[in-house]
Amino acid sequence: MSGSQSTRGKTPPKKALAKKSASGNSRSAGESRAGSNTHPQKAAQPKHFLSDKVGHFTESVIREMTRQAMMHSAVNLAQGFPDFSAPLEIKQAAQQAVAADVNQYAITWGARSLRQAIARQMGVWQGIQVDPEKEVTVCCGSTEAMISTLLAVCNTGDEVVIFEPFYENYGPDSVLSGAKPKFVKLHPPSVDGGEWTFSERDLRRAFDKHTKAIILNTPNNPTGKVFTREELELIRDLCLEFNVLAITDEIYEHILYDGTEHISMVSLEGMRDRTVTINGMSKTYSVTGWRVGWAVAPEKITNAIRKVHDFLTVGAPAPLQEAGAVALSLPPEYYAKLAEGYRVRRDHLMPALVAAGFKCFRPRGAYYVMTDISAFDYEDDVSFAKDLVEKIGVACVPGSSFYRNPQDGAKQVRFAFCKRPETLDEAARRLEKLRVAEPVSV
């Protein structure tokens, strides 16, 4: 697992030093006087070819676990993509768009039809009036929307507050944008069926004059936490007090359980002008490979995001944006069915995990379950995940990949349950081989 040796906190590779020549001159052969008879290969000065930034993070552990799953023919409960079909209507809409020759670049910041649909649905779902011409940028997935936003708003030395465990992209995204991530712990539930919580004091301590933004992911990956109105108001108050932006990743907006409610930060009083709301098609419409996402932000910030987005990718796939407009017109029953389908899958997988010896933290949203692996006799999450994929034939994600300090996740692993019942059954059958004497409760 190349990515599992976490490099969070690793010092960047040192720049290669120019060797001194025999004369004591630090000028290399390549810089020698014009006309000297120097062989071009010898002329090159030893050079550090890589960006220092890439030394600060590893490849994605989640995506690496998918490669491991394929290598070992394991059931892939690591990466969060469905193994079932996307809705027929939207696949047909994509086919029709291609047939109708929607094959060239869309408007850089998004096809008008999709931007209008996004603006309309923000009104329906969150009661927010959005100008599709000035406040929406369609990107290649919410992944690109997040990095484009951070590149658009961060300067070197800015700090970005992130709750941890965190979706692993946020660390590298902050580094690439020159910002310093500041982590605030989410604590696992202390009682069965309880909620992940954070301390108000820890959060307040993370804010200071250098804080540019807070990244908030609700419903949350990997914990399944759905932030409550009270928690959001606390975050809002700090954003106002310290003049901070909220960048919210709401990609699991429609995947909610147990009567929880998704509240968009932008809908809170005082936040309309300081929130970037990120979302996308991947999870809501089971099309993670289509790469269509978006950022909704006030005009000035949108202009900056659009500039970055244009030079990063030019635009998201044009025919799939047209299909996106159709997807966002699906009736409310679609979303109710989606959430219920995932509730059934959650309640399918969790008992199998508990029976095998995992302690499960019941998710209230998104489609992952974080587990505690203390009942198994393993040194850490990475060696556990390695054995699980190689010997048991089930892929999960080591908990350490969601923390800055790998030690914090050494007793946790995450399972994705966005899979067909047959897939979950097969995983359960394989996990039986793992059973420990005394199952722990959900």
Ligand code: PLP
């Ligand atoms: N944000 C979160 C919290 C995720 O869990 C994921 C995928 O797992 C993404 C973003 C990626 O979204 P997209 O496919 O739109 O780039």
